Amino acid sequence: MLEKKTQQQPKKKQQTKSRFDVTDAANTALFLAAFVGIWQLVFMLGIWPKTLMPSPAQVATTVANLVSNSLLTSGIGVTMIRLAAGFVISIGIGAVVGLAMVKFRGFGKTMSSFAVGLLTFPSIAWVPFAILLIGFNDLGILFVVIMASVFSVMITTYSSIRNIPPIYLRAANNMGAKGFALFRYVMIPAATPSLILGIRQAWSFAWHALIGAEMLITTVMYGVERYGLGHVLSVGRDYNDMSQIIATMIAIFTIGLIFDRVIFRKIEERVRSRWGLDQHSDNA
Amino acid sequence: MIASEYKEKSAGGAVMLQVRAVSKVFETNSQKAPSNHVVLNGVSIDIKDGEFVTIVGPSGCGKSTLLNIIAGLDSPDSGSVFVKGERKTSTDPDRIVIFQEGALFPWLTVIENVEFGLKLTGVPKEKRMESASHFVHMMQLSRFSNSYTYQLSGGMKQRVAIARALAMNPDILLMDEPFAALDVQTRDMLHSHLLQIHEATKKTILFVTHNINEALLLGNRIIVLSPSLGNIKRDISIDLPRPRDIDSPELLLLKRQILKELEEDFQLARKENTTATKEKAAN
Numbered sequence: 001m002l003e004k005k006t007q008q009q010p011k012k013k014q015q016t017k018s019r020f021d022v023t024d025a026a027n028t029a030l031f032l033a034a035f036v037g038i039w040q041l042v043f044m045l046g047i048w049p050k051t052l053m054p055s056p057a058q059v060a061t062t063v064a065n066l067v068s069n070s071l072l073t074s075g076i077g078v079t080m081i082r083l084a085a086g087f088v089i090s091i092g093i094g095a096v097v098g099l100a101m102v103k104f105r106g107f108g109k110t111m112s113s114f115a116v117g118l119l120t121f122p123s124i125a126w127v128p129f130a131i132l133l134i135g136f137n138d139l140g141i142l143f144v145v146i147m148a149s150v151f152s153v154m155i156t157t158y159s160s161i162r163n164i165p166p167i168y169l170r171a172a173n174n175m176g177a178k179g180f181a182l183f184r185y186v187m188i189p190a191a192t193p194s195l196i197l198g199i200r201q202a203w204s205f206a207w208h209a210l211i212g213a214e215m216l217i218t219t220v221m222y223g224v225e226r227y228g229l230g231h232v233l234s235v236g237r238d239y240n241d242m243s244q245i246i247a248t249m250i251a252i253f254t255i256g257l258i259f260d261r262v263i264f265r266k267i268e269e270r271v272r273s274r275w276g277l278d279q280h281s282d283n284a
Numbered sequence: 285m286i287a288s289e290y291k292e293k294s295a296g297g298a299v300m301l302q303v304r305a306v307s308k309v310f311e312t313n314s315q316k317a318p319s320n321h322v323v324l325n326g327v328s329i330d331i332k333d334g335e336f337v338t339i340v341g342p343s344g345c346g347k348s349t350l351l352n353i354i355a356g357l358d359s360p361d362s363g364s365v366f367v368k369g370e371r372k373t374s375t376d377p378d379r380i381v382i383f384q385e386g387a388l389f390p391w392l393t394v395i396e397n398v399e400f401g402l403k404l405t406g407v408p409k410e411k412r413m414e415s416a417s418h419f420v421h422m423m424q425l426s427r428f429s430n431s432y433t434y435q436l437s438g439g440m441k442q443r444v445a446i447a448r449a450l451a452m453n454p455d456i457l458l459m460d461e462p463f464a465a466l467d468v469q470t471r472d473m474l475h476s477h478l479l480q481i482h483e484a485t486k487k488t489i490l491f492v493t494h495n496i497n498e499a500l501l502l503g504n505r506i507i508v509l510s511p512s513l514g515n516i517k518r519d520i521s522i523d524l525p526r527p528r529d530i531d532s533p534e535l536l537l538l539k540r541q542i543l544k545e546l547e548e549d550f551q552l553a554r555k556e557n558t559t560a561t562k563e564k565a566a567n
Contacts, residue, residue, distance in 0.1 A: 167383060167387045168387060168389060170357055170387070171383065171387035171389075172400075173357070173375050174355060174357065174377075174379075174381050175380065175400060175401035175448075175452060176375070176376070176401065177404050181404055185400070185403070186389070189389070189391040189392075190389070274391060274432060275390050275391055275434075276390050276432055276433065276434025276435070
């Protein structure tokens, strides 16, 4: 009887999940409609001049213009490439240093307090340092992005491996798992759920830093200006173009939402359900 | 010397496991009252091939520590462990532990858990799948081959753990209170299951428990550990056929004897404790 029950469980869960998705979509649509409605209302009240508070329709037109003259799309492209490069380098360096911290106890202890300190360090405060040391170029931006996220990856790697329940390691050890096999087949999968959380956080740090750095570090390369989204945003300010500012903000918001909700959340959900971690919380 | 002893004894019923004068002291590193707690004090045991030995004693008598030392997961302060006459100082798939918590890997399915050890030893995929499904079938888990461990009940988890251990084809199964967290009915079921497995595979089993009934029902031989001495209090062979009835007069008598001895031991320990505190107070 018990066995029957356990077999039915996963099916039941899927049903409730898909029903929730429909309500979620309806809620989102309702919220968006209300938001645009209030915006329109504020616009019609005329508290601010139209140039400072454009209507939703005006911003929509600007989005269309920015897409057709490819300022927004190429901006997204440039920003995404920088983000990918910075994030991948951060994960690489962070993982290697994090593993070294696990391997060498003393180094781990010292480095983790140092890294925690740098974790709370505002990433934008790296900008002057990066400009003077590296200059107004892609590498300068990359440096700020890496500094913003690498410590998060480091700490996550270190703590997720150290917090693996010792019973897994003992059992694996007993079955003959040593060295690289232990690392590959036990430590990595055992640490995965918390690694995913940390990588998600690192991504968010990298994203914040990137837009900030792009606003402050204008890059000129081979005589061609390479605009990132942050740059498009600050150009909007330079030209008093509120419509462009809001359009870019919407783009930044949407990218963040897609990454966090769609990509990272999907991975996290899959990992959590496979590891059997979300038996009690389906409403994250 | 040990090797010759092994040969000598192997003439009649080969000796599988030898524990020689194993001692272990735990240091309490509290600054106010640093003290040493002797958990094991020169324990020696010989276990023959195919024996089902239960080690019984109250919590804190060092039975789990002894098991961990035999497994190589813990090292003794002095003394040594021999398997088939060969000295062992580290873990080895010839001695597989079944833990109380099961210690299954939650990221693997039932069948993947069972084949895990074989994967490590480099058995090719097809062969290890064949072997793993054999043991999954033996533990009546075929329907759950592709389930993840969180979908299983406590009893099923322990059955997976047993299948995983058997798949490694160890010389000795070391079981550390494997059924302590289960309800009575499930435990009864697993007891008869384990006896069938012992009958079929003739594996040497060392089974640690604090439950005297469990020890009496399962073992060919019961070793009673004393918490105050850190040593073997009694070593009893039981020739009664299995499955056994816990209410049979023979078992009831044995149970009473064991309980009485443990009670004496307990009082002795308490007396020692009070004198120790008095001494401390006097100082």
